[in-house]
Amino acid sequence: MRVLAEQLEVDERTVRRYVEHLVDLDVPVRAVRGRYGGYRLASGFRLPPLMLTDDEALSGLLGLALLRRSGLSSDEATRGAEAKIHRVLPQALARRLTALQDALHLSAPQHDPSTTDAGTLLLLAGAARDRKLVSFAYRSASGRETARTIAPYGIVAHRGRWLVSGMDDTSGQLRTFRIDRITLPRQLQKTFQEPDGFDALNQVMTGIATAPRRNHVVVRAQTSLARARDALPPALATVTTGESGWVDIEIHAESLHWVPALLARLGCPFTIVEPEELNAHVEALGHLLLDAARGRNHAEGSSAVGDAASDAHS
Incomplete structure (x- = not known):
């Protein structure tokens, strides 16, 4: 116990809490007495790559279900993630969560949700974090395509759509673009400074209103x-x-x-x-x-x- 506590850089009481937590997750931990005793996993057992508590697993699966219903992620992507979470859960917990999913009824999704390319969304998020300009082709509601370059200040999810808000480098005005209408995005090396206190959500809501x-x-x-x-x-x-x-x-x-x-x-x-x-x-x-x-x-x-x-x- 003492050696394990030293290796984990915690006290022995914390080690006991860790062990109790593993037992709650149906991990077969055995206490061995004696001079060379301690805690051991049952023979042949391997820890899965993901360990979640009941609350964590419930939060993850409900979040995926709500994401799918909102239209902000594809049905294929969210169901695939749900299946992977289920595969690494203890059987007892997996059965309980499956029962909840079978009994759960969510309200209707937003009308006319858009499907956004994950690569484009992640590129814009990275550019917003690193303060890098992004160039892309943009298709308007009428179908007209234009070349754009923006300083992405923030990303907003609203009514089943992903939106990016920032400064349009060409017009010098704050603009909001639907991410599902963006193609050929490319992060540039030129950097920008975001205005102090900029509120992307407020900017998008004001722009819509x-x-x-x-x-x-x-x-x-x-x-x-x-x-x-x-x-x-x-x-x-x-x-x-x-x-x-x-x-x-x-x-x-x-x-x-x-x-x-x-x-x-x-x-x-x-x-x-x-x-x-x-x-x-x-x-x-x-x-x-x-x-x-x-x-x-x-x-x-x-x-x-x-x-x-x-x-x-x-």
């Missing part, structure tokens, strides 16, 4: 900045400080139908600055809610509440 769309909505709400930001998703609305006790809200939307339901989440008085036609949609939602509260049957339904998901894609 402010992307030009058919309708530009401006609203003033009587609430605090913190409460408004808690109520409104950052990818749908930008919130700034307005007059005393009020905040200014901007929303870019292809359709106005879903905006009243979003504004109702504020739970406070608000005034529509523009566009004028938004008032009719707010009034329609108000009538729908009043009819529901009074027990009336709104046979024709209402289009005031819509799905904002399509507006939130970049």
Whole structure:
């Protein structure tokens, strides 16, 4: 025991904890008494290359399942990783986790997930870490291809897509690019300096929320900045400080139908600055809610509440 503790550079109590942990993992450790005693593995047993506790194995497999459902990784890659984890688990733990996977039901994945090349993703991540510029070919939503060079500041996963945010070397502006539209990436030797305090997630959310769309909505709400930001998703609305006790809200939307339901989440008085036609949609939602509260049957339904998901894609 003493010799083993010295070799591991820990005390004897820690050695005992290590042994107890191995026994919990179904590793056949035997205690041998006597002058040459100590701890030994059962004859013929070989330690697997990966040893996980119950919690660690559960976290890994659930993480892979959620990753697959999000669309951020291919089904083949995640199932392959799950199979490899299962092969190195003790049989008892593997059976328990298989039972959980068979019984587990996850909500529907994000719509229209994209499959991103792992090599491209890792190259961009390495360039962001090493502060190296990256050149690549980029295909726009219309199918037009252009040559780009960017300083990658950070990578963001949003709604089933991987995005890279950074400075576009050509335009000198902050840009966000979908990684699944990037081809022929190449890390350059030229380095860059990232701005202090740069928040890649905030940059991406702001870029999505402010992307030009058919309708530009401006609203003033009587609430605090913190409460408004808690109520409104950052990818749908930008919130700034307005007059005393009020905040200014901007929303870019292809359709106005879903905006009243979003504004109702504020739970406070608000005034529509523009566009004028938004008032009719707010009034329609108000009538729908009043009819529901009074027990009336709104046979024709209402289009005031819509799905904002399509507006939130970049």
